[in-house]
Amino acid sequence: MPKANERILIAGAGPVGLVAAVSLLEEGIPVTVLEASADLAIDLRASTFHPPTIDFLDRLGIADGLIERGIKCPLWQFRDRTEGEVATFDLGLLAAETNHPYRLQCEQWKLTETARARLAAHPDAELITEIVVETVSQDADGVTVRARSEDGGTEVFTAPFLIGADGARSAVRKSTGVDFPGLTIPEIFLSLSTPFPYHEAIEGLADICYISDPEEWFVLLRTPTLWRVLFPTDPTLSDEEILDPARIETHMQAVLPGAPYEIAHKTAYRVHERVADAYVHGRIFLAGDAAHLNNPLGGMGMNGGIHDAVNLSEKLAQVWRGADIDLMGRYERQRRKVAIETVQAQALRNRAILKESDPDKRRAYHDELRATVADRDRHFAYVMRSSMIQSLRDLEKVA
Numbered sequence: 001m002p003k004a005n006e007r008i009l010i011a012g013a014g015p016v017g018l019v020a021a022v023s024l025l026e027e028g029i030p031v032t033v034l035e036a037s038a039d040l041a042i043d044l045r046a047s048t049f050h051p052p053t054i055d056f057l058d059r060l061g062i063a064d065g066l067i068e069r070g071i072k073c074p075l076w077q078f079r080d081r082t083e084g085e086v087a088t089f090d091l092g093l094l095a096a097e098t099n100h101p102y103r104l105q106c107e108q109w110k111l112t113e114t115a116r117a118r119l120a121a122h123p124d125a126e127l128i129t130e131i132v133v134e135t136v137s138q139d140a141d142g143v144t145v146r147a148r149s150e151d152g153g154t155e156v157f158t159a160p161f162l163i164g165a166d167g168a169r170s171a172v173r174k175s176t177g178v179d180f181p182g183l184t185i186p187e188i189f190l191s192l193s194t195p196f197p198y199h200e201a202i203e204g205l206a207d208i209c210y211i212s213d214p215e216e217w218f219v220l221l222r223t224p225t226l227w228r229v230l231f232p233t234d235p236t237l238s239d240e241e242i243l244d245p246a247r248i249e250t251h252m253q254a255v256l257p258g259a260p261y262e263i264a265h266k267t268a269y270r271v272h273e274r275v276a277d278a279y280v281h282g283r284i285f286l287a288g289d290a291a292h293l294n295n296p297l298g299g300m301g302m303n304g305g306i307h308d309a310v311n312l313s314e315k316l317a318q319v320w321r322g323a324d325i326d327l328m329g330r331y332e333r334q335r336r337k338v339a340i341e342t343v344q345a346q347a348l349r350n351r352a353i354l355k356e357s358d359p360d361k362r363r364a365y366h367d368e369l370r371a372t373v374a375d376r377d378r379h380f381a382y383v384m385r386s387s388m389i390q391s392l393r394d395l396e397k398v399a
Contacts, residue, residue: 006159007029007031007032007124008024008159008320009145009157009161009162009163010032010165011033011034011162011165013033013034013129014108014112014288015288015305017163017165017166018111018112018116019056019115019310020165020309020310020313021033021115022060022062023060027313027317027320028124029316029320030126031119031126032125032127032157032159033125033127033128034131034133035127035130036129036133037130038130045107045109046107046301047105047228048104048105048221048303049105049111049302050299050388051091051097051100051102051103052392053306053388054066054098055098058100061118062118063100066110067100069106069224070104070105070106070224071106072102072104073207073208073222074091074101075207076210077089077205077206078211079205079210079212080212081211081217082213084204086212086366087366087370087372087373089373089382091383094380094383097384098389105208105221105222105224107223131147132148132171133145133146134146134147135175136284137175138162138281142158142160142161143161143162143283144158145158145162161284161319161320162285163286163287163309164176164284164286165286165288165290165309167288168289170290173286173290173291176278176286178276178278178286179276180274180276181274182274183272183273184270184271184273185270185273187232187234188234188269189230189233189295190232190233190251190267191230191265191266191267191268192228192231192248192263193229193264194226194229195225195226195227196261196262198227201256207221207222208222210353211354212356212365213354214362216254218231218251219297220255226265231251232355233268243267245263248261248266271295273294273348275291275336275339275340276290278336279335280328283325285316287309287312288306288309292339294343295348295351296347297347297351297354298343298350300343303388304338304343304388307335307391311331311334312328316328330398333398333399334398338395343391346385346386352365353365353369
């Protein structure tokens with residue numbers, strides 16, 4: 001028999017699904033979260049939290065632990081591989097706009113760990129692991145989810161509403177039949193983590209740094225225990241070739257020559273730029289990677305997904321208490337606009353600056369960045385956009 005509950009179902013227990021769950025619990029709404037994995041994945045995925053994201057998490061009571069376990073980064077840089085520093089941006093200019101005028105470098109698993117603990121302690125929360133959502137259907141009264149349990153059996157869940165936060169390969173999105181148009185970036189991204197202290201070895205290096213180069217750009221990101229290094233690689237190579245230790249050492253020595261590097265973690269992955277044609281499908285709502293994918297340059301993917309979760313939960317709570325379900329259309333209009341015009345646009349612009357090979361265009365990009373930092377008003381406007389605060393302010397204009 002179906003498990004019928006007067007609660008909201010959430011597919012996916014990553015940062016987006018769990019923030020949605022905590023947000024709904026704060027509104028007094030019971031939740032059931034379905035997660036395919038057996039346990040919390042302690043890996044090095046997203047690690048950058050932007051100021052308004054920390055503000056959201058603060059209001060939910062789950063920011064303090066993250067701040068204590070992370071690194072506050074008020075400065076971030078564009079650098080040139082040959083010339084060094086191009087422009088350093090100061091989030092301290094945002095002190096009047098946010099309670100957290102810095103980027104927080106803290107691995108995403110620390111957020112999911114904290115949020116899971118909140119669910120475990122709440123009587124109206126249920127987290128079911130090792131259960132894979134396979135198909136979703138709905139009628140005028142509710143949503144039915146069919147899922148495969150650990151033993152291979154089928155379990156059925158029903159609820160008035162479902163949030164699909166089940167990632168890039170979302171079964172919820174596929175069940176709706178919505179198109180997921182976009183493109184795949186040609187390069188394969190190589191992400192490496194090393195305990196090497198770049199902050200001690202490179203003078204003036206910010207904890208978050210984007211390094212442009214016509215041959216091979218790269219990114220340096222500091223976390224509490226490691227530095228992450230991101231490179232674009234040749235898409236004709238196999239994963240085995242990309243992850244070959246000798247090839248990795250060549251990449252690392254080109255950044256800063258010296259003793260052989262210790263590599264704590266390595267992964268190669270393809271990057272997509274995609275936005276679902278619709279986020280709202282009757283009683284089913286998409287959020288995070290299930291709704292949009294973008295390249296990691298700017299750290300906006302997880303942050304945008306968390307902003308989805310908060311926006312969605314606020315509106316869904318109103319519907320739960322009697323508002324017309326048409327209100328959810330505003331969630332789609334607001335967050336889809338941000339995904340296209342802010343998240344994707346900024347990430348693609350960052351990539352264009354980093355990889356530009358034409359000398360005149362490179363010089364123009366760099367001159368523009370220097371001029372922006374030198375002018376306080378332009379500097380402020382730039383960090384308002386890059387920190388994602390401006391996109392949240394602009395949402396109020398979207399009916």
